[in-house]
Amino acid sequence: MRILLFTGKGGVGKTTLAAATAARMAAFGRKALVVSTDPAHSLADAFGMALAAEPAEVDTSLYAAHIDARGLVDRHWSTLREHLRRVVAGIGLDALDAEELTVLPGVDELLALTEVARLAETGPWDVVVVDCGPTAETLRLLALPEAIAGYLDRMRAARLVAEVRAAADTVGTLATHLAGLRALLTDADTTTVRLVLTPERLAVAETRRTLAALALRGVHVDALVANRVVPRARRWQGPAAAWLRTRRAEQDAVLAELDASTPLTVHRVEHRAAEPVGAAALLAVADELYADTDPLDVGRPPGAPLLSVTEDGDDYLLAIALPLPDGSDPDLARVGDDLAVTVDGTRRLVALPLMLRRHTVTDAEADSAGLLLRFTPGEEDRP
Template sequence: MRVLLFTGKGGVGKTTLAAATGACLARRGRKTLVVSTDPAHSLSDAVGVRLSDEPSEVDSHLYGAQLGARALVDDVWDSLRRELASALSGLGVDALDAEELTVLPGVDELLSLSRVQRLADEGPWENVVVDCGPTAETLRLLALPDAAVGYLRRLSGWRSTTRVARSVDRFAAHVESLRALLTDRDTTTVRLVLTPERVVAAETRRTLTALALRGIAVDGVVVNRMMPAAGWWRGAAASWLRTRRAQQDEVVAELRQGGLTGRTLRTVEHRAVEPVGVEALLEIADELYGETNPLVGESTATTLLQTTEVDGGFRLRIGMPLDKDSEVALARVDDDLAVTVDGFRRLVALPEALRPYTLTGAESDARGLVVHLEKPE
């Protein structure tokens, strides 16, 4: 089983490229599900078939589903929420306050991701291609398993009833399995989609860093809507095309030189006609993959944490791509190291041997951050 997650800034064409990848895999005889968690609901438009929450056949070996987060109901979460509200009320918390305290932020998005995992586990698919929402929503979505685990750990600090304890444990185990799926590099990888514009490219580099912080592998980048070469054409339109294409080529060259080393970068030309339907999607797939395997990309297999002992302390390397203009902040929070890069934050659990040591400084290089930890006097 392979799971490919496609994401990118809104409007860059990620839905079309996700659908084209699924159509290509299906045409090569692999039973494939393309599922969308994007609130825009444009997957139906791309494949030319009306889709719903339940997978339906689009073409031979190709199936599609379009998830509506608000319509999803998870029995485990609902029962847990009711039990927690009841337990809090029993402790003297007002009923309305108890209800508010048991609302997990982002639960709708978490249920969407949970539904994708269930489809992957229970369906007959060899591959699942996910059309995620725009980058900001996707990063929040992919951060939710970590956030939910922290939330549930705090809840499990008090165990008012055995029934609540069982519900917390069931939901925590479910979220842990979801996190394991996302961080399993052999199963799940991300493909980032962008258009060849510097503002979009800058966001893509920040996304690479944010995903690395989560331990999620990016194995490919697709630059969509490249202008066609003007060739021997003459006139104002041809001149405009050459100028625009030259600018786009500069952006692609900068991407290749900075931050994307070790990841497959593919390009797709802009179409004059909107691609709708399986045959149009297969034309894009031919340009995108040619004779290569759509499942094979390149991912820089960097271990998130590596420690090296030095005189008087340790050096802790946090492996992640950093842009030269990235804003980085570090802080100790109990036994964790809070790492914030360009507004994206993650608590990284320090190895037990390093917990007595004090954070004294940090530096960055081409492979990420190097944190200095020294033993207190």
């Protein structure tokens, strides 16, 4: 079973391409589910039919659903939060502290992600295609397992779990569940991201930043899709044709730069005069996007791991595979046995391999392939 996450800047057409991909998978004979975590109900518009939280068949082997994150919060988190609030208040914290400690930022997005995992694990699907929210929301969503792990540590620091067994069981179960979500997101053989963009410089710049942010999260991107490419004005004449040629030339230049800056394949889909609605129209989009190729075969296989270590005399070289965007200024800081890596506002604590923990960073280089750090042993560790 595969999970494909489609995301991109708002308005680039990711919902249409996610739905088209699922339709193509079903046409190939696979049982496909396309599900939206976006609060906007665009997926229902793409199929021209109402969708609910449970999967509904929209065509042969093709199912769709729209996750109601707010409803999930009302059903699942409210009771748990009230239970934890009583636990916190019961050990002597005042009502304000109890309220603050039991607020979980992003709980609606977390439950949406949890529901995607549930549908993927319990259904008969060969592939689950996820229409995610805009890029910023998706990055926050994918960061939640780590962020909430910090929340659980905060609860432990407040000695909540040591005081009440019920709270310990609750927090332990949630921590285990989050670890499972994290493993699912970073398993490149199962879960991959496809970034959708329009061929404009601002959209391409955001895409490059997103590639770096996802690499920091350990999430694998297997393809880029440039949507709404202006059709070529082949034999047309007049002002409209001149405008189309100029616009297409601009787009081609932007995409050529993107092609040169990433090993990922940049797939192209031309702008249509009419919005594709319904399975037949979506299949036409998929035909242009994938031609005769299985949608699962177009992506780039997992490349180098995020971290790799080589020896250089007494020193070690640590390579961090990050697709750094132009003009980025990565920040590195040692935090105990971890390395804090920050790129364009996205920060991750990377656990250092054991052999590096007694060494010191003495040099660092950055290029389009990522970061290369030199670790030198302290005097007491030299031979």
